[in-house]
Amino acid sequence: MKPAISVKSLSHSFEVNGMILPVLSDVDIEIEQGAFVSVIGPSGCGKTTLLKLIGGLLVPDVGSVTIDGADPKDAQRRKSIGFVFQDSSLLPWRTVAQNIRLPLELNTAAGNRANDDVDRLLDVMDLTEFANYHPHELSGGMRQRVALARALATDPDVLLMDEPLGALDEMTREAMRYEILSVWERNKRKTVVFVTHGIAEAVALSERVVVMSSRPGRILKDIEIDLPHPRDQSLEKSLDFLDYTYLVRDTLKQGASASPFSAVH
């Protein structure tokens, strides 16, 4: 089956203060359609850069990225990519409903779905009563819900999430973890790349965990998570779950440099 996302020999650097800073080193990943893949690694290992390269927000220095065999910019033009960022990036002057409707108003040449889909999305994400609120009136967890609803508005094939739960407190994080999973399970056609800092989160949510080394990031291990679906919180008590988290943790430790600043948690 043709992979939905294909990353080949990807290397990328940034220019910072006149110096070249390599962030990704020879990354190869193939993600099939409908897969939920987590990418985990220490701070600065290039996970966000990798996500942006996959989503067409950056152009790779070396190597290639394709979505459905084509340039990610094609997927952008079809509005087939849904991004969720760590800080939700909602427009503060728009209400919740207007924020969710935003992607439908942009790039209308790509064709659109009817407006009542916003209502359905509000309902799915449990936001109907907050439709006319503004982002500054919502908690962090609710804002991320809006961000997820917004990402789903164009019914994208690919969902790219960059530590979407990173700014939330632990309890909200745990609750929303399984919400995201249930949204994905209801929309099995969507391919998800989920960047995270959290080991338990990566193992709980995904079918595959890609572990990256510290900068310049390269793939240390690509771990298949063979745990049953559908999943919920009780999964985290099982021994298999624990084993997987230890495997991920050990892999991360191997790849961490001696520097005290590459903390992994």
Add this chain to the structure above:
Amino acid sequence: MSVGSSLERRRATPSSSIWTSPAAYIVPPVVALASLLAIWEIWLRIANVPVYILPMPSVVFVRLVSDLGFFAWHGGITLLEALGGFALGAGVALIGATLMAHSRLLERSLLPIAVLVKVTPIVAIAPLFVIWFGFGSLPKIFIAALITFFPVLVNAMTGLRAVEPGALDYFRSLSSSRREIYLKLRLPSALPYLFAAFRISIPLSVIGAVVGEWFSGDRGLGSIVIVAHSNLDMPTLFSAIITLAFLGITLTLLTFYLERKILFWHSSAIVT
């Protein structure tokens, strides 16, 4: 399990302390002002200072109130010139900022010229405008526009560029056109910066209109000031000044009110 709907939205309850009631803001300054006026009046009566040096508040009050229509009419002229100039200057500045924000070449070529204009004192340019544009309202409008132009230009340029990078990435991920990004992201993001410039520019444009009237005018509060000054007619002079102050206060309050309404979403307006 739904976390969001269990998070309540609490209505802010007003504090019942006497210090936060509306009266607490109005009464103290009014009392202070009244006391100052009383002292001024009493001292002048005792010291018998001639009216052409410093008039008594009661005399000024009589002059102003007995001829309210006169001062209101001239005040209206000055106001229209100031606001007309403000609108013109702000409009041109916004267009200029839009062009410069999208083209580094334009920015590098035109911004230094704008700075040159800015550092030239307006009182030096005003007589020049009178020569060019005559004795009517036009030179005053242009002077007000010139004063408004630079603060709005600089703030608009900063504001149009100060978009949240995550939001910009989001727009790009949907292949948005530059026009869509400008209208739906840059322009709203620039509003707080624009209002900051307006807060400066609106009082300045009143000054600009008045200065213009000094150099050419038979209408407007600036010309009243000049005529009263040459006649040593202090009650009229003070009345004109009071009218100008009233104009300034009203415009400032109006701007403040509009800003709160339009920028309800901005961190400056949100009290936590």
